[in-house]
Amino acid sequence: MTTTEPPRDGHAAAERLASRSMRILIVEDEPAIADFVERGLRAEGHAVEVAYDGPDGERRALESEIDLLVLDRMLPGKDGLAVLRAIREAKPAMPVIVLTARAEVADRVEGLDAGATDYLVKPFAFEELAARVRAHLRTPVQSRATELAAAGISMDLLSREVSRDGTPVHLSAKEFDLLAHFLRHPNQVLSREQLLSAVWGYDFDPQTNIVEVYVGYLRRKLSLPGRPAPIDTLRSVGYRLTDR
Ligand code: CA
DSSP states (O other), X not given: OOOOOOOOOHHHHHXXXXXXXXXXXXXXXXXXHHHHHHHHHHHTTOEEEEEOSHHHHXXXXXXXXXXXXXXXXXXXXXXXXXHHHHHHHHOTTSOXXXXXXXXXXXXXXXXHHHTOSEEEESSOOHHHHHHHHHHHSOOHHHHHOOEEEETTEEEETTTOOEEETTEEEOOOHHHHHHHHHHXXXXXXXXXXXXXXXXXXXXXXXXXXXXXXXXXXXXXXHHOBTTBOOSEEEETTTEEEEOOO
């Protein structure tokens, strides 16, 4: 007699759990920022909805099943911290990342009292928000995933050590962030604009050639004798890290 029982593979179960799309609500009244965050989180595989004022954000946070809330501090209709206090009473465990234009200590203390899980000061790069979202959406795989690897490159996100084919590679902070973004999206074409907002932030001058410059730095550092760097240029489309 054969059985068709599914394999009891803890790792596979964890993979399935991690790949479950998370529901994220963004409450942000500035359309450009809301759009930037929404597109980025969708690209990370999450289900995203957006509210543009305090009362609508509060209603949706309370009525919908939301795994994580990204909440702007200054909102029309009802202040972000007042919204946060109302939500905290009903949903004490929901992670809330507060976006604030102000970096003052007093403001942070007030926000933490109101129950913010984390803070991000505007302007921020998408990778900074993505890292916090990953940290607060704890799943078995995500909490283990401190290493990224593709194309012979391995990156330890905690020690910030990078190597290619076992040879250590020394990167600046921005080079590290850029390479991390490539490693999270192997074999995908990433446009200049995607890389710019992921690593440098949405308010960066779109005319800048900083992406080209940093891709050049990465290529130089990742090249080994007989092994060119695995980052391809797709003319007028973008760049791709090819995992050969
Ligand atoms: Ca605002």
